[in-house]
Amino acid sequence: MKPFDFQRAGTVSDALAQFAPGSAYLAGGTNLVDHLRAGIREVDGLVDISRLDLTEIAELPGGGLRVGALVKNSDMAAHPLLRERYPALAEAILAGASGQIRNMATTGGNLLQRTRCVYFYDPATPCNKREPGSGCSAIGGFGKYNALFGASEHCVTVHPSDMCVALALLDAVVVAESEAGGRRIPFADFHRLPGDTPHLDTNLRPGELITAVELPAVPVAAQSTYRKARERTSYAFALVSVAAALRTEGENVAEVRLACGGVAHRPWRAHRAEAYLTGKPATAEHFRAAIEAELEEAQSGTENAFKVPLLRNMVVSVLEELRDGRTPQRRAEQGGAA
Amino acid sequence: MTTDPKTASVGQDRVRIDGPLKVTGTAPYAFEQPTENPAYLFPLTSTITRGKIRAIDASAARALSGVLEVLTHENAPKLLAKTDTELYILQSRDVHYFGENIGAVVAETQEIARHAASLVRVEYDTEQEDTRFRPEHPERYNPGKINTGIPADSKQGNVEQGLAEAAVTVDEVYATPYEHHNPMEMHSVIAEWDRERLDGVLGVLGERPHLRIHDASQGVSYERLMLLPLLGLLPQQVEISSPYVGGAFGSKGIPHAQVMLTVLAARLMPGRAVKYMLSRQQMFRSVGHRLTTHQRFRLGAAADGTLTAITHDVQQSSSRLKQFAEQTVNATRHLYAAPHRETSTRMVPLDIGPATFMRAPGEFPGMFAQETAMDELAVKLGLDPIELRLRNKPDTDPESGKPHSSHHLGECLKEGARLFGWEKRQAQPRARQEGEWLCGMGVAAATYPRQMTPPTKASVAFREGKYHVGIAAADLGTGAWTVLTQIAADALKVPEEDVVLHIGHTDLPLAFLAGGSTGTYNWGSAVMVAAVNFRDRYGLTPAEGDEAEGSAFFPDEAKKYMLDAYGAHFAEVKVSTVTGEVHVTRLLGVYDPGRIINPRTANSQFIGGMTMGISAALHEESYLDSRPGYGHVVNSDFAGYHIAANADVPDVQARWIEHPDPMFGPTGAKGIGEIGIVGVPAAIGNAIYNATGKRLRELPFTPAKLVE
Numbered sequence A: 001m002k003p004f005d006f007q008r009a010g011t012v013s014d015a016l017a018q019f020a021p022g023s024a025y026l027a028g029g030t031n032l033v034d035h036l037r038a039g040i041r042e043v044d045g046l047v048d049i050s051r052l053d054l055t056e057i058a059e060l061p062g063g064g065l066r067v068g069a070l071v072k073n074s075d076m077a078a079h080p081l082l083r084e085r086y087p088a089l090a091e092a093i094l095a096g097a098s099g100q101i102r103n104m105a106t107t108g109g110n111l112l113q114r115t116r117c118v119y120f121y122d123p124a125t126p127c128n129k130r131e132p133g134s135g136c137s138a139i140g141g142f143g144k145y146n147a148l149f150g151a152s153e154h155c156v157t158v159h160p161s162d163m164c165v166a167l168a169l170l171d172a173v174v175v176a177e178s179e180a181g182g183r184r185i186p187f188a189d190f191h192r193l194p195g196d197t198p199h200l201d202t203n204l205r206p207g208e209l210i211t212a213v214e215l216p217a218v219p220v221a222a223q224s225t226y227r228k229a230r231e232r233t234s235y236a237f238a239l240v241s242v243a244a245a246l247r248t249e250g251e252n253v254a255e256v257r258l259a260c261g262g263v264a265h266r267p268w269r270a271h272r273a274e275a276y277l278t279g280k281p282a283t284a285e286h287f288r289a290a291i292e293a294e295l296e297e298a299q300s301g302t303e304n305a306f307k308v309p310l311l312r313n314m315v316v317s318v319l320e321e322l323r324d325g326r327t328p329q330r331r332a333e334q335g336g337a338a
Numbered sequence B: 001m002t003t004d005p006k007t008a009s010v011g012q013d014r015v016r017i018d019g020p021l022k023v024t025g026t027a028p029y030a031f032e033q034p035t036e037n038p039a040y041l042f043p044l045t046s047t048i049t050r051g052k053i054r055a056i057d058a059s060a061a062r063a064l065s066g067v068l069e070v071l072t073h074e075n076a077p078k079l080l081a082k083t084d085t086e087l088y089i090l091q092s093r094d095v096h097y098f099g100e101n102i103g104a105v106v107a108e109t110q111e112i113a114r115h116a117a118s119l120v121r122v123e124y125d126t127e128q129e130d131t132r133f134r135p136e137h138p139e140r141y142n143p144g145k146i147n148t149g150i151p152a153d154s155k156q157g158n159v160e161q162g163l164a165e166a167a168v169t170v171d172e173v174y175a176t177p178y179e180h181h182n183p184m185e186m187h188s189v190i191a192e193w194d195r196e197r198l199d200g201v202l203g204v205l206g207e208r209p210h211l212r213i214h215d216a217s218q219g220v221s222y223e224r225l226m227l228l229p230l231l232g233l234l235p236q237q238v239e240i241s242s243p244y245v246g247g248a249f250g251s252k253g254i255p256h257a258q259v260m261l262t263v264l265a266a267r268l269m270p271g272r273a274v275k276y277m278l279s280r281q282q283m284f285r286s287v288g289h290r291l292t293t294h295q296r297f298r299l300g301a302a303a304d305g306t307l308t309a310i311t312h313d314v315q316q317s318s319s320r321l322k323q324f325a326e327q328t329v330n331a332t333r334h335l336y337a338a339p340h341r342e343t344s345t346r347m348v349p350l351d352i353g354p355a356t357f358m359r360a361p362g363e364f365p366g367m368f369a370q371e372t373a374m375d376e377l378a379v380k381l382g383l384d385p386i387e388l389r390l391r392n393k394p395d396t397d398p399e400s401g402k403p404h405s406s407h408h409l410g411e412c413l414k415e416g417a418r419l420f421g422w423e424k425r426q427a428q429p430r431a432r433q434e435g436e437w438l439c440g441m442g443v444a445a446a447t448y449p450r451q452m453t454p455p456t457k458a459s460v461a462f463r464e465g466k467y468h469v470g471i472a473a474a475d476l477g478t479g480a481w482t483v484l485t486q487i488a489a490d491a492l493k494v495p496e497e498d499v500v501l502h503i504g505h506t507d508l509p510l511a512f513l514a515g516g517s518t519g520t521y522n523w524g525s526a527v528m529v530a531a532v533n534f535r536d537r538y539g540l541t542p543a544e545g546d547e548a549e550g551s552a553f554f555p556d557e558a559k560k561y562m563l564d565a566y567g568a569h570f571a572e573v574k575v576s577t578v579t580g581e582v583h584v585t586r587l588l589g590v591y592d593p594g595r596i597i598n599p600r601t602a603n604s605q606f607i608g609g610m611t612m613g614i615s616a617a618l619h620e621e622s623y624l625d626s627r628p629g630y631g632h633v634v635n636s637d638f639a640g641y642h643i644a645a646n647a648d649v650p651d652v653q654a655r656w657i658e659h660p661d662p663m664f665g666p667t668g669a670k671g672i673g674e675i676g677i678v679g680v681p682a683a684i685g686n687a688i689y690n691a692t693g694k695r696l697r698e699l700p701f702t703p704a705k706l707v708e
């Protein structure tokens, strides 16, 4: 670990002023400190933003919520209005990490957490995300976590966040500040696909500070859920996860939203599946056909081939569950395990 | 063992003596041993898999303020005898595996040392490497003898005939992956050479030089014996202490390279203690692992289930630097009767770091194969798997023909079946479904042998009204502090409060390490003999300073018997038809452990082993990327290497049938540290088959292997 300067910011404008090229903002530190210690990231300075007054969850006119960038993941998941309006989001947060980590982790940090690809974490191996131009070790290597959608020859990894899958479902908006002024970034434009610049996870500009995430009013989200498949019952990143919201009218799908985790370099909103399904009968056959439509774009290797049936099964199961109002049952069966 | 009812301590439920220190964080582990003005080490490790170091440029590191020394093969003190290739480090330019210790930076702080290490530039001449495990490796070889000194191969009768006579046969391949121990406490060393006692001549008898080591060690006596010839020192010149160890599972059994690295670095700055604690990632490189196996297992049986033939052919990985030939075939030679039997062991030499003991080496991988094959046979025969095992229980040891000193496998199976509700199991797979979950039950037998125990001694001394019992034993979190105190109290016929135990130091009487599940019966025997000698000599009213020693004693007739512990594991699982996720909803172990000294610590040993068994069944796998230029385990942290957590072990229970076995020595205990893991993955795999109809023959059982 290279020595670095440390400054603590009292206000947003302090933070922006203290930031210099080579700096990083430090929020909960649960991701960044690991990177520094593992020797996969070097900084000249840390600007500690953990004391900034961005810890509020406020109601927005029209039924939305504004979540401050420094709200702890645990507080966010426990917020009564958030749980009522966006159950998939609360579930997604609780499905991530551990109680201790969620007590430290912040909204902004969660959005910017970096991949868990084992090669990214191993400075002895090539990784385009860590060291642009060095190559991608996950191609032809340890490949079971690799992406199904939108990968490139430069990077095949997936985004690790659970929370972000639900935020993609909700079309959240990221609010950011910089010396040049504030801007609002639609969630669909926030995370990137790897292309030939896999070192860039998001479209946030250097030095830009996230101040909040806005959740618009999404009535259908009141019937939403999040399901995560993983290699142990708690405390593991998703193999595949699904966030879904569904409203039926009579026998038919009136409105549906579907987002998937563990399958792409960014949270994957399944627009093709949504388009297919809207107006169709809410049956298992159509649920399956919908995800098949999405999977037409999928590309898998031998080691991650299992993600195809996994995603298919999970989407069908979650949609059936929402249709039948059985979601609370599964939540109970899962025992709220993180 | 005779016990006075008034003082009887053995057999009583006792909380751990070291418990309060542990939960208050005040038990001094190796890294926390007080030292004045220590220096900190960070290793330089190879980033190639095989080759030679061409040049090391440490100028930038040396220039950094706070850096005290950079140790490489160029300035390393010379080691004397190459008695251990793993410890004979920094004596040449050779690189044998990725992550090998090739030097170190020592600095005023840990942070400076780590940063300085990142500034050292190493150039290599690489050589062709081979880290890809494959059973048909052209250089695979017969090791002759395998660990515990038994032959690699065995043959009785004619297996081809036995298989030809069989009504039903099983012929399958089973595989187990590399695993890493991952104790909670990382391996830590503090080494200091005494400045005052340095100026003697190496190799000349006498008191100098003098080296003091604090280590996280499963046995300081044998650790010292291993270091001495390399260092050219006499026992009295080296002092090692290790009073508390935060888990080990075999990885701290014998010293690994990091001990020697720290000792060599400290030699360059006499009078200054040098401290080093591994990072989690470093633990995945150079302190040993469980080797990977490929096992062909064949069974032949008559229509009534009587076995006619057993064969077990094992190929397993090995480090070219140092062989570790696990006794994977051992349990196959003893567990079931069959007239025709054959086993073989072949090593596949690779450019990887040395493997080492990991909880139940041999029995763990071997019994996964054997007990899965037995289940497959039961299915083919249409026989209950418990009944199949009972029908093949041997009357005497199948290999040697010796009678068993005690043998309660049948009782364990029957009692377990009763407690578990085995009668509710449907023999037909996929017969029970709850919602999306397919449910099933499985069983597997467990066995663990009595291991050899090199000389072990203990002492009793009377000081200030207390009986000080000394033995260089180790407590890895197992309960040794507590059970040895209980054994000593009874043997001396005093209350436990009058016993003060001393362990984990080379000044104490020599003891074999905590390994092979021998601790309680081996150290316990030495403590009992020392106590008897003490009482014989000084009676019931000793004087201040009276002291006696004793050596562990085992009855001569024991040689006439086959000595083993037995058990049975019962697993209930549910498997998601949506995700392929497996939950072990219940796990029960019933054991035949001889005498139980302390039911509380015994229970912890059993359920600890079983938990590790669940972990191995569902999660643990070190992925070695064997492509040229990689050659190392890449999932080397807890995000990538999963270990069972609380939610994975909702209901794990242990029971035992207590038949003290005097052939194991005067404690009557058989050793319980390892049997809890043996066969657990097979029981879980068999339950998965019962639930889903899908037979998995490769650990671990991940969703990827079950989702469809």
Ligand SMILES: Cc1cc2nc3c(=O)[nH]c(=O)nc-3n(C[C@H](O)[C@H](O)[C@H](O)COP(=O)(O)OP(=O)(O)OC[C@H]3O[C@@H](n4cnc5c(N)ncnc54)[C@H](O)[C@@H]3O)c2cc1C
Residues within 6 Å of the ligand: A024, A025, A026, A027, A028, A029, A030, A031, A032, A033, A049, A069, A073, A095, A096, A097, A098, A101, A104, A105, A106, A107, A108, A109, A110, A111, A112, A113, A160, A161, A162, A163, A208, A209, A210, A211, A235, A236, A237, A238, B639
């Ligand atoms: C053991 C472990 C298990 C985990 N398991 C899961 C899991 O299962 N699912 C899951 O989703 N996550 C998981 N996580 C990840 C966890 O969610 C993230 O580490 C956490 O959300 C990061 O938040 P933080 O506040 O600690 O970020 P930090 O580590 O402080 O920062 C992360 C990055 O964001 C930047 N940053 C932080 N805040 C801002 C801001 N306001 N503006 C601009 N930049 C900012 C930092 O500069 C840094 O680059 C796990 C983490 C660990 C350590």
